[in-house]
Amino acid sequence: MKLLTLSSLLVLANWPSTVLSAGAQHPLAPSTSTESLVSLHKSLIEHESITGNEGNVGQWLVAYLKAQNFTVETQEVSEGRENILAYIGQQRKTRIAVSSHIDTVPPFWPYERRGDEIWGRGSVDAKGSVATQIKAVEELRAKGTIAEGDISLLYVVGEETGGDGMRKANDLGLSWETIIFGEPTELKLASGHKGNTAITIRAKGKAGHSGYPELGRNANSMLIPALYALGKLELPWSEKYGNTTMNIGRIEGGVAANVIAEDAMASIAVRLAAGTPDVVHKLVREAVEKTGENLEVECSPGYGPVPIDTDVPGFDTIIVNYGTDIPNLKGDHKRYLYGPGDILVAHSDHEHLSISDLETAVKGYKTLITHALK
Ligand SMILES: *[C@@H]1O[C@H](CO)[C@@H](O)[C@H](O)[C@H]1NC(C)=O
Numbered sequence: 001m002k003l004l005t006l007s008s009l010l011v012l013a014n015w016p017s018t019v020l021s022a023g024a025q026h027p028l029a030p031s032t033s034t035e036s037l038v039s040l041h042k043s044l045i046e047h048e049s050i051t052g053n054e055g056n057v058g059q060w061l062v063a064y065l066k067a068q069n070f071t072v073e074t075q076e077v078s079e080g081r082e083n084i085l086a087y088i089g090q091q092r093k094t095r096i097a098v099s100s101h102i103d104t105v106p107p108f109w110p111y112e113r114r115g116d117e118i119w120g121r122g123s124v125d126a127k128g129s130v131a132t133q134i135k136a137v138e139e140l141r142a143k144g145t146i147a148e149g150d151i152s153l154l155y156v157v158g159e160e161t162g163g164d165g166m167r168k169a170n171d172l173g174l175s176w177e178t179i180i181f182g183e184p185t186e187l188k189l190a191s192g193h194k195g196n197t198a199i200t201i202r203a204k205g206k207a208g209h210s211g212y213p214e215l216g217r218n219a220n221s222m223l224i225p226a227l228y229a230l231g232k233l234e235l236p237w238s239e240k241y242g243n244t245t246m247n248i249g250r251i252e253g254g255v256a257a258n259v260i261a262e263d264a265m266a267s268i269a270v271r272l273a274a275g276t277p278d279v280v281h282k283l284v285r286e287a288v289e290k291t292g293e294n295l296e297v298e299c300s301p302g303y304g305p306v307p308i309d310t311d312v313p314g315f316d317t318i319i320v321n322y323g324t325d326i327p328n329l330k331g332d333h334k335r336y337l338y339g340p341g342d343i344l345v346a347h348s349d350h351e352h353l354s355i356s357d358l359e360t361a362v363k364g365y366k367t368l369i370t371h372a373l374k
Pocket residue numbers: 069088089090148
């Protein structure tokens with residue numbers, strides 16, 4: 001028989017909160033700061049906030065921050081969707097900010113506690129960062145380390161689908177010395193992330209009976225060589241970020257097997273490891289043009305690789321391949337990217353992190369905030 005220690009029994013038993021608070025004096029019971037952290041994280045996850053539907057979690061968070069005696073402003077991004085700006089006292093211009101996003105990817109699946117792990121949509125991306133940033137600020141404020149004028153909390157909508165929230169935040173009329181962005185970085189300081197651009201290729205064919213292909217022009221048959229040519233391209237790369245990669249994420253074309261396809265399209269996400277999006281757009285246009293006529297290439301502006309500051313002692317560093325809101329916020333502030341949880345589980349059906357990761361993230365954010373205010 002395996003011996004269980006008292007602390008693992010406590011975890012396994014997942015005691016109701018009344019028992020936990022009654023046992024607050026017990027040395028093995030979770031501290032009240034852990035309880036309030038886990039409870040804040042839970043409430044954020046329980047309010048479903050798939051991009052476009054951030055209203056509920058936003059209202060809840062506004063009420064929470066007001067109850068913690070922050071001054072709270074909201075900024076409408078589109079109907080029912082608001083960014084949240086919170087600060088101490090009356091001074092809305094502050095030296096630094098912590099920031100993350102309150103939307104999640106679909107589908108929603110609910111909060112679940114499994115021992116010392118927390119599962120659920122948004123548990124990692126990015127409600128783990130939101131909850132731990134807030135707790136870090138609360139704790140530093142309670143200790144008197146930070147005060148009015150030092151720090152703002154900026155929580156935006158729409159990060160997962162292109163950053164309409166953060167782009168709107170440029171209209172707040174504010175600037176900061178330093179911004180600490182929260183995204184899952186496995187508790188490491190990110191030293192940079194790849195750039196991003198989206199490309200759509202459309203083929204225009206001519207419909208007709210499939211028995212008489214010579215009378216039509218098949219859009220699917222035009223798209224395939226174009227995509228094949230993209231796979232052969234030599235794209236920019238760098239020592240720091242590795243290879244530029246392309247994901248043909250969606251293909252659509254034709255209406256039925258026995259009809260010559262009139263339309264076909266492919267959407268492609270490009271992750272840039274060097275250079276600017278223009279370079280990749282030009283390579284793609286040339287390659288597609290060579291494969292035939294009646295093909296159209298449409299490119300989103302995008303951005304090149306994003307370097308991020310790491311000059312705070314005591315952290316491991318990491319390069320991440322995902323995009324963030326960092327390039328969507330203008331200004332020449334110093335910037336850090338840090339947060340609990342692993343990006344590899346973030347958009348998956350097994351999104352989860354551990355309570356100790358949350359606790360470590362509170363400490364990490366406190367270190368970053370204190371460093372930035374020196
Ligand atoms: C709320 O914050 C303000 C600004 O820091 C402070 O003056 C006030 O005493 C606080 N109120 C409470 C109830 O803590």
